[in-house]
Amino acid sequence: MEKILISSCFLGNKVRYDGGDNLIENETIERWRRENRLVVICPELAGGLSIPRAPAEIQISDTSIAVKTIVGEDVTAAFEGGAQQALQLCERYNIRYALLKESSPSCGSSTVYNGEFNQQKIPGQGITTAILRANGVKVYSEKNLSVLINEFRSFELAQY
Template sequence: MYLISACLAGEAVRYDGKSYLHDQIQHLIELKQVITACPEVLAGLSIPRKPAEIFGGTGEDVLTGRAQVIDLDGVDVTHAFIEGAYQTLALAQQHHVSTVVLKENSPSCGSNFIYDGTFSNQKVSAMGVTTALLRQHGFNVISETAFFELFHPST
């Protein structure tokens, strides 16, 4: 069973109200091998919403209180990102997920890269809040790029 970012499964939940539609993911949904989640929406954030970035660290730092998630207007949305991460963790545990596929670059879901907190379109090598929490609990979290490299429609 996979847990996949809802925006990658065609659900319009991104901060800008958009989504992505990928044939490989749709195939798995048809086979009932996928549950979807958007940590930010699970935490009650609106669609659309202001873009947010981690300021002062990484997803791990947010979880330990050493960094914050701030939106473009300067509003601290850290609590919502942590809440969404824990709700996503609960779903992954409840459904005995084997692999989690999350949207790269997101302050929630980035598994290799996130934006640097300056809203200047600069990325840093780090994890988002949800990815950090899921990995702390032993889940295999990969980006959509890694998933598409590994996925074979015949499986």
């Protein structure tokens, strides 16, 4: 049975940096949950960060990419570690699709915050998304959930 990697916060788990969630109430996601198709991860927790934690954003310079908190702590290693754990789950369960939180420094698939902590978004992808995509996993967000649902349905039908 084909599985989907999903951000833990989408299932109502209070794993956001501020202790909140990003619950998605969707009939298809509920069906996938009942069918045991969902493999759940919060890459930031998997990388060793706590709840609550300081907000973090990707910061890009001429020579490097880092993830830093609003107080200047470099948490890049934790983000990379969580991304590697997400990849290991995808490899273990042969996962081809992921539904991850848009704009997150881990999970963003088309936008991330600009690194200046001013609520401005820029085109980009999070650390986990980049690693998953580099390894062939198709990453979607809540913004294009319907595309994932349709593509997954087509993929499933093609398997029979």
